[in-house]
Amino acid sequence: MSAVAWIAVVSLSAWVWLLLGQGFFWRTDQRLPDRPEPVRWPSVAVVVPARNEAAMLPVSLPSLLAQDYPGAAEVFLADDCSDDGTGELARALSDRCGGLPLTVVVPGEPEPGWTGKLWALRHGIAAARRRNPEFLLLTDADIAHEPDSLRELVRAAGAGGPDGEGLDLVSQMARLRVASAWERLVVPAFVYFFGQLYPFRWVNRKGARTAAAAGGCVLLRTRAAERARIPESIRQAVIDDVSLARAVQRSGGRIWLGLADRVDSVRPYPGLADLWRMVSRSAYAQLRHSPPLLAATVAGLLLVYAVPPVALVAGLVRGDPAAAWAGGAAWAVMAGTYMPVLGYYRQSLWLAPLLPFTAVLYLLMTIDSAVQHRRGRGAAWKGRTYARPEAAPEQ
Template identity: 50%
Template sequence: MLVLAILTLLVWLGLIGLHGRFWQAGPILRPIPGSARTDWPMVSVVIPARDEAESIAACIASLLAQDYPGPSRIVLVDDGSSDGTGDIARALAPGSDRLVVLSGAPRPEGWSGKLWAVAQGVAEARRLDIGDAGFFLLCDADITHAPTHIATLVDKALRDGLDQVSEMVELNCASAAERTLVPAFVFFFQLLYPFAQVNDPRSRTAAAAGGTVLIRRTALDRIGGIESLRGALIDDVTLATRVKRSGGKIWLGHSMLAKSIRPYPQPVDVWRMVARTAYVQLRFSPLLLLGTVLGMVLVWIAPLLTLLAGHGAARWIGGAAWLMSTGSFVPTLRRFRLSPAWALLLPGIALFYTLATLGSAIDHHRGRGVVWKRRAYAGAPGGNKDVTAA
């Protein structure tokens, strides 16, 4: 028990001091107070949408209401929706050239469904607005945007010479399941991809949050376009990795101007969201899965275990590790406007995410995959297919 306590403390000392300050609240993209800029470039907003009838109207309305000083256009690709998503979107701006709604073509072999929709949207945007200047804004159909959002993103990219700007949008945190699990989802993401390392050109760490990704047209061309990502199931991180490795500068932070309106009312909803890509993140490797499970136990469970079951020095050392692990979660809780007392649940929350990751692996090895919006993700690139199940 003493050896375990010392090991957990050493791990936590390393995480707190040497792992990109992941525990801090993180960089926040704040609204610009006003800009004298006159060279606002073209922004083409590309939205892949599949069965988003509940959110698409709010998303598109918020984009049509942008106070962006430059030219912009919205291209929505209806990716085989069965709930009238495309028709709802078309009714929002009939006859306007600012909104184009495409009916997506059947997905070719080897493409993930979302990226095939994005590729069609990007191709249509290029057809309508010829040239290399400007940006694509790739965003999800369940995001609402404050009026200054696009201008703030573009200003950040131009001011800092960035090829890609991405944000972790504000997530729903209303239901008991969301308050318990969603802040930890963001916290674990920051642990996996420390924002300070992502934003450091000298670091190989790269990541993005798929809710909003602003990317220069030239940067997308440099990596071979959306086609170069076509089989990726974790498309946002793959895109950021390609851009950074091509020599591009990227930035990832938290948003004050974009909010997800997708609810996760029950724990099972969060479980499905995690299980969809957890084993993909581990490259379908049983060894990486084993390492992840052991790591989660060592980092989150062992400190509490040594505190409660240890004696003497083991208890004191384990208690110090537990305080560090619990305290590291507090800045994230504050950003979600939650009491620091929620940090006491972190070992149980970590166990939930560990079990969801194991469930993802079990589904893969049983050949069941995960069904998300009537599309089954069997695991390997090209292995996802459309299904009729809800």
Template identity: 70%
Template sequence: MRPATGLLVGQTATVDALTWIAVGSLVVWGWLLLGQGFFWRTDVRLPRGDTRVDPGSRVDPGTRAIPGSRANPGGEPVVPCEDPADLATEECWPAVAIVVPARDEAAVLPVSLPSLLAQDYPGPAEIFLVDDGSTDDTGKLARELADEHGGLPLTVDSPGEPPRGWTGKLWAVRHGMTLAEARPDMEYLLLTDADIAHEPDSLRELVRAARGSGLDLVSQMARLRVATAWERLIVPAFVYFFAQLYPFRWVNRAGARTAAAAGGCVLLRREAAERAEVPDVVRHAVIDDVALARAVKRSGGRIWLGLADRVDSVRPYPRLGELWRMVSRSAYAQLRHNPLLLVATVAGLALVYLVPPVALCAGLPAGRPALWAAGAAAWALMAVTYVPMLRYYRQTLWLAPLLPLTALLYLLMTVDSAVRHYQGRGAAWKGRTYARPGAAP
């Protein structure tokens, strides 16, 4: 009888420990629901501002445009805008340089580049596509598309291989910004990836938001492609987890320390870029968008981040392997290549996302109401917070209860990212592998 009694006590202790863990998970979800900047809401959209510019007007009275551009077909001479403080009153649209770093992007350029060329922006704007050592004739294709579609002026150039300590993308961005400096009237830089397609009024609304709200950096999280089964399972969760890590409301609060941006679409005031010394100060950053936003905010700039309505990523990730590589290439870099942070992250993901379904499935057959009730409640809160993101991506709500499975995949991707790093294959992208920041000069 004694061995059986001892076994029963051991089993009870194990179940009780699991119950307490499940209750802890439920408490965490209660805090995430109310205390993490309402990260799960999807209503943080581009602010309208108050520039008093007619959205239906192609060229407003105060506009001064580049000769021969869409906004100035008559070829009138360029007249610099007045003091920035007066621009809203005079309805004068500032000049914008659109910088597009591109490496082996021939597959997506036919969709993305025409959307930039066709921007219906009332003021002066010019595109600088920087060919970052492509092997698929990206630069040649860009010129052909510009000849075919017309629209905004396009300059295609290449900076050569990046120096040691620079990522290829940031070296290309720096080169594009240098090209833009030849136009002294350029007030804003639109940094956008080669796989991002913009609605015709995208640039206009970005500038309107920046000028009307006094922002130095305006960034939109592009709506990623969701077409295949794997994309439906993983992509909405990618944005959900990003917002959980960097709640948009905290990012947009002037006094908060949280800073982030979405690299696919960043409108940056040129003066703020110079003050923050970007991109030089973040030249080795693999997660360059977050590093850029931190540098701008640290230098006193006002930043804003939200979900996009007019900006879409056209890059397909049809198979799990492609999505896996997208996440794992930078996941360990997000953890600063710190093994302790890796352990804490794995434990945190397990507690928050895996414990609830385990508690429910273990508690029901064991007849432990406290255990399965805590697991069920935590799982329900998890699913409820995921619903707004699924609606934003126009996906079935039946995906909400599958979030633990998606979180498990992300946990494995994060561990794989660390393994690749210690094997010397970390942060690999399109033929380049980058060292951790501490190893860069």
């Protein structure tokens, strides 16, 4: 066989392994565990870190204040040095909408060694702990919840499952907005790639070694947060959701991650530039700022995603049936594994064959993330830049 055919066969082999051996990452059936309602509904504090979120709060905050929860619950919004009236707007929305009580906390600029979001979470959680809640719901300011979202999260976390144990962390990946053409092309792939890195089934197994969470919606037992020293133990983390899940798991907690039916992100990413910034700000941090890992990622993505269509076209043009067959088969498996995520997002299945193009876009975003880091810009977000974190001193 030709060299192109051999490379295509390797790519096809990789896809067969991904299809069967990577925790069935492509399936979308990991939803909230169906558990009995608790005899007594535990108290919950909802903590919302917010920086310049005046555009999002009119949609997201009323959905939290309107939670139909049978137990005691209140909302704590940590205003992270906003200059757009985020805190004042939150108070006005609370006065207008009623519902759960709202407390606005203003923590000030973060101390050295803290990312802004985790600094805000620290102060929001500290204020919430004065009420001694049994659970903390950590949710972003651009996340809208259906009225029964909190009830269902707590029910899923409680005892009564088949193993007789409850969960210390329950996280749902919010359904991201998919409206513009670029969102349709890029957003479902974001969830697909995340699941490929952190297969939900592996995360959810008892005694699992894989840990991940989706930071937009994390229900956390307060005692598990204290045991894992959240957020102090992860205060420098740029990818804070995965770091949080790892800290809880390492401290003996049991975690769960799945797709959401009642939780939606309302933040728009209408253009490619918006999506590019969203991905590139943390892509190199995901690779631990390692040039060897970056090189391996580039080679792996090209082999797995770019080779199949290139081999198919090259095989047809050059009369190389082995290359065409292997490339076409790999491309077909790739598209087939992408279809469930497209279905979850109610998108046309005709987008599935475009996944190689989307993967190359993500590859370029990752390279750009590394370039920005080398230029000293690190992970830039809302006016702050986070360079490569060094080991944080113990307190």
